[in-house]
Amino acid sequence: MKIKKFKARNFAEALELVKKELSEDAIILSTEEKKGVRPFVEVTAAVDYDNEKFKAQSSKLKVRNSENTTVALTVNEIERPEVRGQRSEIENKIFETQDSRLTTHNSSIEGIKSEIEILRETVENMRNNGYEISLPPKKRMIFSFLRERSVREEFALSLCGKANDLNDIPPLISADIKVKESGISNEGCKKAVMLIGPTGVGKTTTIAKLSALAIKNSKRVGIINLDSYRIGALEQTRIYARIMGIPLSIVSNANELKNSFSKFAENRDIIFIDTTGRNPNDEAYINYIIEICKTEIPLELHLLMSANCDNEFMMKAYEFYTKLPIDYVALTKVDEAVRFGSLYNFLLTYRKPVAYITTGQNVPGDIESVTVDKLVNLILEKGAYKC
Numbered sequence: 001m002k003i004k005k006f007k008a009r010n011f012a013e014a015l016e017l018v019k020k021e022l023s024e025d026a027i028i029l030s031t032e033e034k035k036g037v038r039p040f041v042e043v044t045a046a047v048d049y050d051n052e053k054f055k056a057q058s059s060k061l062k063v064r065n066s067e068n069t070t071v072a073l074t075v076n077e078i079e080r081p082e083v084r085g086q087r088s089e090i091e092n093k094i095f096e097t098q099d100s101r102l103t104t105h106n107s108s109i110e111g112i113k114s115e116i117e118i119l120r121e122t123v124e125n126m127r128n129n130g131y132e133i134s135l136p137p138k139k140r141m142i143f144s145f146l147r148e149r150s151v152r153e154e155f156a157l158s159l160c161g162k163a164n165d166l167n168d169i170p171p172l173i174s175a176d177i178k179v180k181e182s183g184i185s186n187e188g189c190k191k192a193v194m195l196i197g198p199t200g201v202g203k204t205t206t207i208a209k210l211s212a213l214a215i216k217n218s219k220r221v222g223i224i225n226l227d228s229y230r231i232g233a234l235e236q237t238r239i240y241a242r243i244m245g246i247p248l249s250i251v252s253n254a255n256e257l258k259n260s261f262s263k264f265a266e267n268r269d270i271i272f273i274d275t276t277g278r279n280p281n282d283e284a285y286i287n288y289i290i291e292i293c294k295t296e297i298p299l300e301l302h303l304l305m306s307a308n309c310d311n312e313f314m315m316k317a318y319e320f321y322t323k324l325p326i327d328y329v330a331l332t333k334v335d336e337a338v339r340f341g342s343l344y345n346f347l348l349t350y351r352k353p354v355a356y357i358t359t360g361q362n363v364p365g366d367i368e369s370v371t372v373d374k375l376v377n378l379i380l381e382k383g384a385y386k387c
Helices: 011-022 052-057 087-093 108-128 137-148 153-162 166-176 203-216 233-244 254-265 283-293 311-321 341-350 372-379
Strands: 002-008 027-034 040-047 061-064 070-073 192-196 221-225 248-250 270-274 299-306 328-332 354-358
Touching (some): 011 027, 137 153, 137 166, 153 166, 166 341, 166 372, 203 221, 203 270, 203 354, 221 233, 221 254, 233 248, 248 254, 254 270, 283 299, 299 311, 311 341, 328 341
Parallel strands (some): 192 270, 192 299, 221 248, 299 328
Antiparallel strands (some): 002 040, 027 040, 061 070
16 A cells, blocks of 8 residues: 655645556545645545456545535545535545655655554554544455454554455565564674663563573673662572672663673673663653763664553653664563564664574573564464463
8 A cells, every 4th residue: 555645736736746656546635725825735545456356445534524424435436516616624534634744755665664654644644533444354464464463553554455365464464574583693793782671661571581591692791780770670680690690780871881891891792781771751860871882882772561561661662772873672571462563563663683582581591592483473462371
């Protein structure tokens, strides 16, 4: 499915542009009139190029008019004389939508994000204005299947636009996610690996697991602890370090971190850095991590997110974590989640490779490398995680 906005001096010219580029089967999603020194109209339209049958069945947009009856409009039908007279009312009461806040980017990733954001806003406005897109039975089944697994509505609609049946969904999701090539292995890692993430995602436990695996692979490990904020976190790190015979350094700022790293770097193969678990909305916390990332330490940044976090929290957190130079993401507490579509939402939004997942509290166990196929199977599961 292709979604695009068109600008023109008036509504008629905009429709001509839609027909010329997207064909006469395009769906008019929204229109808005812009005032000012040079007024113009803006039309958002969509077309499905992948499936002719679907295009024919879903080319009409169903809306509620002032008499609460259903009106179906395509690009051609909206130009009929009997409809043209009602155009102003339709535009003002039904098709009104907010401006897109996105800047068009040349890169494919930014283009995808832009299209998703436009689709999300369009769906939200459609719901608020009391009208809906009618999906044919096959598409409706795919949409319901994805929504039952907590895939966000706008992402589910995007997948529906590309899929002919459920068998098309796994390869489509596969194309949207990436994994770290060396997986959970420390091969190819930078000298220091720092874990960040919201409170309670399991950073300290995960560092213990990663440290144990590194030792098993004959690596000399050091741990630096930046987490003096949470009660008990420091003691937990001390216990893990003592059991595994790993040197531990406790620091409170970027300069102390740099000094500790320099000492460890002389005889340690890899240094894991544990950070304070804070709400990502905390600007001071984000700025603190940014300051650390600006040091000369060869740092690899892992963002941990719990699989049982709700969708809204994950999407809100993105606004803050996107300011950081994240290298990889890791999914924790997979064993505590029931629906895994939120993982797809998370990965599609962050566009970072997955390094590993954790599936329990056992140290050094309950941590796994992943493949794209394994993640796809997990995302499409419904029910508790199966080891």
